[in-house]
Amino acid sequence: MTTVAKAGKKRSAALNQFSTGTQAGFHVVLGLFALLCIIPFIFVIVISFSSENSIRQIGYSFTPIEWSTQAYDYTFQLGDQLWRSYFNSFLITIVGTALAVAITVLYAYPLYRKDYSYRGFFNFLSFFTMIFGGGLVPTFVICKSVLGLSDNYAALIVPALFSPFSVIIMRTFFQTTVPGELIEAATIDGSGEYSTLIRIVLPIVTPGIATITLLYAIGYWNEWFLSLLYINKNMEIIPLQYLLMRMQRNADFLAKNSAMLGADASKAAMALPSQSLKMALVVFIVLPIACAYPFFQRFVVAGLTVGSVKG
Amino acid sequence: MRKLISLILALALILSLCSFAQADDLPTITIMFHGSNVSDDTAVLEAVNEYIADKVGAKLEVIWGTWGDFDEKAVNALVSGDTGLDMVFTCSWSADEYNSFAKQGYFLKLDDLIEQYGADLKAAIPESLMQAATIEGAEGKGIYAVNGFKDTATQNTWDVNVTLLNELGYTVDDIKGKGFFGFGEIFAKAKEVKGDSFYPFLIEPMVLERMVTNSIIIAGDAGSTNLLSCYLNPDDVSAEGAYGNKILNKFATPEYKAFVEKVHEYYEAGYIDPALAVAETSNDARTNAQKTGDYLIGTQSYAYGYEFSADVLARGVEVQFVPCTEPYVDTTASQGAMMAITTASEHPEESFKFLALLNSDPYLMTLMNYGVEGIHYTKNADGLIEFNTDARATYSPWTNGMGNVTILPDTVAEGAGFREAFKAYYAGAKAIPSLGFVFDNTDVANEMAQLGNVAAQYALALDCGATDPATELPKFLDALEGAGMQKYLDAANAQLEAYLAK
Numbered sequence: 001m002t003t004v005a006k007a008g009k010k011r012s013a014a015l016n017q018f019s020t021g022t023q024a025g026f027h028v029v030l031g032l033f034a035l036l037c038i039i040p041f042i043f044v045i046v047i048s049f050s051s052e053n054s055i056r057q058i059g060y061s062f063t064p065i066e067w068s069t070q071a072y073d074y075t076f077q078l079g080d081q082l083w084r085s086y087f088n089s090f091l092i093t094i095v096g097t098a099l100a101v102a103i104t105v106l107y108a109y110p111l112y113r114k115d116y117s118y119r120g121f122f123n124f125l126s127f128f129t130m131i132f133g134g135g136l137v138p139t140f141v142i143c144k145s146v147l148g149l150s151d152n153y154a155a156l157i158v159p160a161l162f163s164p165f166s167v168i169i170m171r172t173f174f175q176t177t178v179p180g181e182l183i184e185a186a187t188i189d190g191s192g193e194y195s196t197l198i199r200i201v202l203p204i205v206t207p208g209i210a211t212i213t214l215l216y217a218i219g220y221w222n223e224w225f226l227s228l229l230y231i232n233k234n235m236e237i238i239p240l241q242y243l244l245m246r247m248q249r250n251a252d253f254l255a256k257n258s259a260m261l262g263a264d265a266s267k268a269a270m271a272l273p274s275q276s277l278k279m280a281l282v283v284f285i286v287l288p289i290a291c292a293y294p295f296f297q298r299f300v301v302a303g304l305t306v307g308s309v310k311g
Numbered sequence: 312m313r314k315l316i317s318l319i320l321a322l323a324l325i326l327s328l329c330s331f332a333q334a335d336d337l338p339t340i341t342i343m344f345h346g347s348n349v350s351d352d353t354a355v356l357e358a359v360n361e362y363i364a365d366k367v368g369a370k371l372e373v374i375w376g377t378w379g380d381f382d383e384k385a386v387n388a389l390v391s392g393d394t395g396l397d398m399v400f401t402c403s404w405s406a407d408e409y410n411s412f413a414k415q416g417y418f419l420k421l422d423d424l425i426e427q428y429g430a431d432l433k434a435a436i437p438e439s440l441m442q443a444a445t446i447e448g449a450e451g452k453g454i455y456a457v458n459g460f461k462d463t464a465t466q467n468t469w470d471v472n473v474t475l476l477n478e479l480g481y482t483v484d485d486i487k488g489k490g491f492f493g494f495g496e497i498f499a500k501a502k503e504v505k506g507d508s509f510y511p512f513l514i515e516p517m518v519l520e521r522m523v524t525n526s527i528i529i530a531g532d533a534g535s536t537n538l539l540s541c542y543l544n545p546d547d548v549s550a551e552g553a554y555g556n557k558i559l560n561k562f563a564t565p566e567y568k569a570f571v572e573k574v575h576e577y578y579e580a581g582y583i584d585p586a587l588a589v590a591e592t593s594n595d596a597r598t599n600a601q602k603t604g605d606y607l608i609g610t611q612s613y614a615y616g617y618e619f620s621a622d623v624l625a626r627g628v629e630v631q632f633v634p635c636t637e638p639y640v641d642t643t644a645s646q647g648a649m650m651a652i653t654t655a656s657e658h659p660e661e662s663f664k665f666l667a668l669l670n671s672d673p674y675l676m677t678l679m680n681y682g683v684e685g686i687h688y689t690k691n692a693d694g695l696i697e698f699n700t701d702a703r704a705t706y707s708p709w710t711n712g713m714g715n716v717t718i719l720p721d722t723v724a725e726g727a728g729f730r731e732a733f734k735a736y737y738a739g740a741k742a743i744p745s746l747g748f749v750f751d752n753t754d755v756a757n758e759m760a761q762l763g764n765v766a767a768q769y770a771l772a773l774d775c776g777a778t779d780p781a782t783e784l785p786k787f788l789d790a791l792e793g794a795g796m797q798k799y800l801d802a803a804n805a806q807l808e809a810y811l812a813k
Contacts, residue, residue, distance in 0.1 A: 081350060141391045150395070228383060232343075232374040232395075235350065249379025255594035258515055260404045260528075261641075262612030263462075263620075264711055268346060268378060269598045270622035271707075 041286065048072070048279035055275050071276035075284070081243070083237075086284065088156075089221065089239040095158040096220040101213050103162055108170035109197060114180060126164040140229060153237055155230035160219060166212040173208030174201070210299030214292075221289050244281045247273050316629035325714050338658045340369045340665060342398040343385060346709030347375035355706060362675060368666055369390035369661035375708070382406030389417045389653060397656040398666060400712055401456055403530045403646040403749075409446070409456060410646075410749045412532065416449035418456060418651040422465070424456060428736045435671035435715055436460050437738070439811040443645035443747065456651035457467035457666045460715040462614035462733075463645050464638035467522040470513070474628040479504060479607075486608065486633050490525045492573055494608065498582040501607045510584040512577055513597060513606035513812040516774035519574070520619040522610060522635045527743065528685045529558060529803065530642040531750030533763040537561070538796070539803055541745055548639035549741040556744055556811055558803045560796055562770070563788055571773050571780040578776030604628035614711075615736045619725045635793065642749055648712045670715040677720060680713055680734040682706045755802045758795035765790045 018026070019045045047060055051068035058065060075082060110116045112121055134142070139159070149155035178201055202209070227242035251272050258265040360370050374396070376384055381400070385407045386394040401409045401418065412418055425432065433441070440458040469486055479500050489497070494512070501511040517536075521527065526540035540561035542552035554564075561567060572672060575582055586596035600606045604626040613632050617623060622632050629658045650669075652662045668675055681688050687702045692771070710716055721729040752759050769787040772778040 139388065140387050141393075144391070144393065144395075176548050228380055229387065232384070233372060235375075246377055246379055250377055251379075251594065253378040253382075255590060257404065258594060258597075262465075263614040263617040264346070264709070266598075266601070266611065266617075267620055267622055268709070269594055270625075271348065271601065272598070275595070 019144075041290075044279050044282050044286070048276055050276055052274045052276060058201055060275075065211050068276070071274065071280040073278050074273070075280050082190060082240070082284075084236055085238055085240040085243050086239055088153075089241065089285075090288070092153065092156050092239055093217055094218040095153075096160065097213055097216045099157065099293070100161045100216045101162070101209060101222075102167075102172070104166045104170055104212055105202075105209065108167045109169070109172060109201070111171045112174035112178070113183070126162075126167050130164045144230065150230050151234040151237075156223070156226050156237070156239070157220075159226055159230075160216075160223060163216070163219070165213055169215075170205075170208055173205055173211075178204055185206070207299050210296050214296045217292065218289060221285075240281065240285055244278065244285060247278060249280075326789045337364060337370045338661060339370065339372055340367075340397045340656075340658050340662050341372045341374060341390070341395055342662075342665075343374040343376050343381070343396060343400060344708055345376050345381045345385075345648075345712045346378050346398040347712075348377070348707040348709075349373075349375040349705070353704040355678060356684050358678055358683050359675065362678070363665060363668065367661055367664045369658060369665065371665065376400065382446060389655075392655040393653075394655050394657055396653055396783050397658055397662040398650055398652050401649050402652045403643050408531075409444075409649055409651070410751075411753075413651070414751075415450035417654055418448065419654050420448060420453045420660055421457070421652065422453045422662065428660070428664050429667055431671040432457065432667040435718065439463075439640070439742075440645065443642070444649060445777060446749070448604065453667065456649035457670060458646070459524070459648040459650065459711065459713065460670070460717050461648055461711040463525070463647070463692035463737050464637035464640045466613045466634055466636065467518060467748065468611050468613040468634045469522075470606075470611040470634035471633055472609075472628050473602055473608050473631050474604070475501070475505075483604040483631055483633060491519075491570075495577070495580070495608070498577065498580070507581065507606070510582060510600070512582040512657065513600050513609035514574075514583060514587060514775065515597065515612075516574075516587065516593075516771055518610045518612050520561075520567070520570060520774045523570045523573075524561070524564065525552065525636070526561050526566075527639075527641055528643045529750050530646065530748070531542055531752055532803075533759050533766065536763055536766040538759075538762050538766055538791075539750070539800070541743070542566070542796075543636060543639065543743065545636045545743075548743055550638055551744055556807065558800065558807055560751075560791065560800055562766075562784070562791065568780065568784065569785060571776070574774065574776035575778070575780055583776055585777065588772050588775035589772055593771075600629045601626060604630075608729065615733050616725055616729060619729070621724060638737065640740050640742040640746055642745075642747055645746070648714075650714060666714070669713070671718070673718040673720070676713070676715060676718050677801065680708060680710050680716075680719055690720075691723065692726055695725075696718065696720050698722070723800045745807060750803050750806060752802075753794070755799050756779035758799045761794040762791060762796060762799060765794050800806055 017023075033062055043060070043062065044063065044064055047055070048071050049067055049069065050061070050064035051066040051070060054064035054066045054068075057221065071205065107122075107126065111126075113119075133139070143149040143155065147158070149158055182200065182204075183196060186200050188302055196221070222241060224239065224242040224245040227238045228245075231238055231242075248267075254261070254265050254269045254272070261268075352375070356371065356373065363369065363371060376780055382405060385399050385401075385405070387393075389399065389407055389412065392543055399407065401407050401412060403409055407417070409418075409488070412563070421429075436458065437460065440460060440463065441454060443463075444454045444456055444458040445452065446455065471483060473483060476486070476497075479497065481497055481500075485497065486494075492685045502509065505511075524540075525543040525545050527543055529539045529541065532539045538560065539558050541556065541558055542554050542564075544550045544552045553714070574583075578585075578588075582758065584596055584600070586592040595789060597609075601609070601622075611632055618630060650666055652659050652666070656662055669675070669679060681696060681698070682702065684690065686699065687697050687706055688698045691697050710719070717730050717734050719730065721727055765787070769778075769783060769790070773780060773783060773787065
């Protein structure tokens, strides 16, 4: 009896397991892949702790000849602007993502409902903007002159509120995970439209919501172009990303135009922040979003295994 | 009842709006600068607005464009007809290029305003600068921007580390005597003394090319990689050069061939840092070597007084700038920094009054450039400006991009009498024969884009000596020919002939 049970156990273990060799192979391949992903980031951290002297002499290296926290000291000297920009980054990301997800879900839900008459039209309306954009200048005119999106937080949030791509993801998610019968059943049970959406549909599509939340959050977190376009005078509200991007763009511009600008370019180039400072800012920028990933990952993975109608 | 309440609320709203309008009846004018490094302008703007309230009759707001942002911001605002921008920086090398944007009608013609309010401005700025700003614009020939009075001539120099040079047993006279083609011996010595990892020749490749071949920039040519050139007469810049007043493909001349062959020889011998041959690393490499004085001979497009600037003083070695030619006034330098009023502006008169005041009133210019006395700087016993480093770090506009720098007081680093010497230096500068010529590239814009791409592929590496001219130069010239160089060149020469005939 015991031997049978043992044999049965063995067989079931063997069924769900790869051979040791294959497993080792997978581990090596995935391990290498994980290394490929994390090495650049470790490199950035190492550079941010390298002394300027070391970078000058041997360039970027995993083993700088001299370590230093100079870049971080300088970053903290940026003082108010640094923390304010950091706060702005969080504010824009949190508020923007919350609004964008709400709008996207509320837009995608009717598009999924087969009993909604204007599906075709609204589908087209959103899809059309994926193919034909208005162009930079018309967009700028609408946002700045018509909507008054200039030098305020709204300018950093509103233009990126709606992404047709996320609507399509969400709509497809509704279609594949929420069967029409479920809505019917809810209606028969006396649930109104809002309660059907909030109490029945949304809990099923949390993985989908997590996916678009992640997309929007990364989008908002990395956004700097809106600041460049719409923030002119009120520099207090720029996010950290733009602070970093501005340094980078200044350096690029001076490199490109040093032959035209003459002595002024040399003077300006001298005043540019050091390489290690830039890397220190990258660390500031990457850390929060890297920490947010595992949190979202839980939902995304759950989405692969959970459904509403079983059997 | 409800209607009554909403009526009262609406009235209250309108009244409150009215009261706002009354409290603040001066119009706001907005100016956008280039190259600023300003994070706190509160104190300065407060003082400025107090000062200009009566004189200009407006309130000033400033958009501090940075090197990296300006082009995008300015072009967007101009093209979209943004009424929130009244005055904007422009010049011969920025994206809102003066000549073409004036022609397209984005800049206001200022002649009438100058007539009406510009007496002080005309007195403060040399006639030659007014001339340089006079162009054929959307509303006919006229002045479309206030031209800043700064280093208005171009001069390329050898940036010499005199400390090291003397150590090696040479003097500055040797640099003058030997010239580019004779530097080899000094470099070999430097390499011998300082070791193999030392690169004595710290070049800005494009500038080096101009220095050695005596070619000049043609305004209106392809952006950062110029294709065309006129040739200077190095002994007398106001006379015609070896090729007369003719525009040439600068890569096809014997001068260019001789230059790239020599620079390749220097590169192969290890005199030039390979990092300089890559656009992405060149600036960092150059800046690093300069900061530490880790070079022997460099190239520098020079402005009078550069040796007194903080970054040169900080190198820790004695630096001398040895000129290749006397300074010459060309179109690029004489349209190097200007301030235009946009056609979308709702307050052109106030804007012009402000620009006129900024360029003629030392108090306002000093305030805008150096900040508030007692906060950003103090004056010492001799009346020289001493900067307060901390406050200055939050307020450093680009001085030359603002306007008339000759009315600023001298700083401690520059020494007393600096501005006078500066003015005299540039007043004596001679004009090249084709001064004022601007190539209108609209008809050959496609060719220019293609040629620019070809040049971007080959020119930097050749100018730096990183590639062998024996194989690469013929390839480069063929590629240029294929991209329509002849058509581009003919268009430029036809325009130059027409210009000189006038």
